Amino acid sequence: MDAERVAHRNGAAVVTEHARPYYTSVGNEETVFKAAYRQGLSLLLKGPTGCGKTRFVEAMAHDLERKLITVACHDDLTTADLVGRFLLRGDETVWVDGPLTRAVREGAICYLDEVVEARQDTTVVLHPLADYRRQLPIERLGVTLDAAPGFGLVVSYNPGYQSVLKDLKDSTRQRMVAIEFGFPPPDVEEGIVRHEAGVDARVAADLVTFGQAIRRLETGGLREVASTRVLIAAGRLVAEGLPMRDAARAAIAGPLTDDASVGRGLAEMIDVYLANPAVGD
Incomplete structure (x- = not known):
């Protein structure tokens, strides 16, 4: 993406200046995404590798004037990687927010790319964020964060590539609005x-x-x-x-x-x- 400036409006991170990433709609995916976002619903993007899912999310974040925080999921991704952890800085132990927590606090869109690559015990942390509660419990701090205005959760995966052992739980799927992607005409x-x-x-x-x-x-x-x-x-x-x-x-x-x-x-x-x-x- 081009260089951007981020301001804060009503507590939410707002992208104020950059060019729209190039994306051409092939159906009603933009309409569905924006309607779900306005209703505070989380989104599940399904489609083959390299068909434009990430570019689509970048374009939607631009249109909605929201900062986008992207996480490339992998086998070793832990809950702490998403939420945050205590780290030593000099003689002090300080808490450092993970990307999901930053998005919740700032009212940004958090995009978890290839989410099923993460361990299932990691993705469970998404449940209270993906339903009506829109909350993120941080056990290490003993607090529960309410998502700031403008927060959005988007996950993606490739159903044709995943094995039976790597799939989204039904309890996760049914908290999300799904958009199917294929290769363009x-x-x-x-x-x-x-x-x-x-x-x-x-x-x-x-x-x-x-x-x-x-x-x-x-x-x-x-x-x-x-x-x-x-x-x-x-x-x-x-x-x-x-x-x-x-x-x-x-x-x-x-x-x-x-x-x-x-x-x-x-x-x-x-x-x-x-x-x-x-x-x-």
């Missing part, structure tokens, strides 16, 4: 690749066509299908002067698989779909 995705990578319409169209072909594959050797993110990465390499096929091998085929036979298949597809020398070769 071709014309929208071409516009995104063109804008984000700085390439012309022909390059963007060829990359999107190739990406869609990969998404139609039925093979177990792919870690993920081609996301909009990897198409943008390939486009940026083309913008730097790399031939289209070299860019696709490095930014699309390489990250998607370690399987040699699948890799050969993707290389053959690159030669078929991206063979036109007018688009980068």
Whole structure:
């Protein structure tokens, strides 16, 4: 995101100046998000990796004039990482707020990306924040914080990637309004690749066509299908002067698989779909 200035209005952190992150709606997701936010409802964004969930949250925080605090969740994320902990500073022990607590105090939007990667005993701390109470108990301090005006909780995950052992509890899900994400329609995705990578319409169209072909594959050797993110990465390499096929091998085929036979298949597809020398070769 561009540099921003944050003021405080009625106790809430308010973004006062920066450009809106580039995001193109493909349905009613913006309407649903803003309605849920105004009602103090938490949001669950579901969709494949690299389809634009994070950019969407950035755009919504901009529209709502709220500071955005993002947490990339992982296996070792603890409750203390989210809420805060006591730390030694010189000869003193001081309390340091975690990102979730900062958002609660400041009235910011807290975005937990890939929330199911965090341990389930960690995500339970979200329950009183995600329902009508809008409160955060901090056991180590013996206090319960009421969320400041403007606070919003947003979590995301990729249902197709998670195992049965990594899923959201029903008790967590039913406290949230869900928005389903997929990859954009071709014309929208071409516009995104063109804008984000700085390439012309022909390059963007060829990359999107190739990406869609990969998404139609039925093979177990792919870690993920081609996301909009990897198409943008390939486009940026083309913008730097790399031939289209070299860019696709490095930014699309390489990250998607370690399987040699699948890799050969993707290389053959690159030669078929991206063979036109007018688009980068």
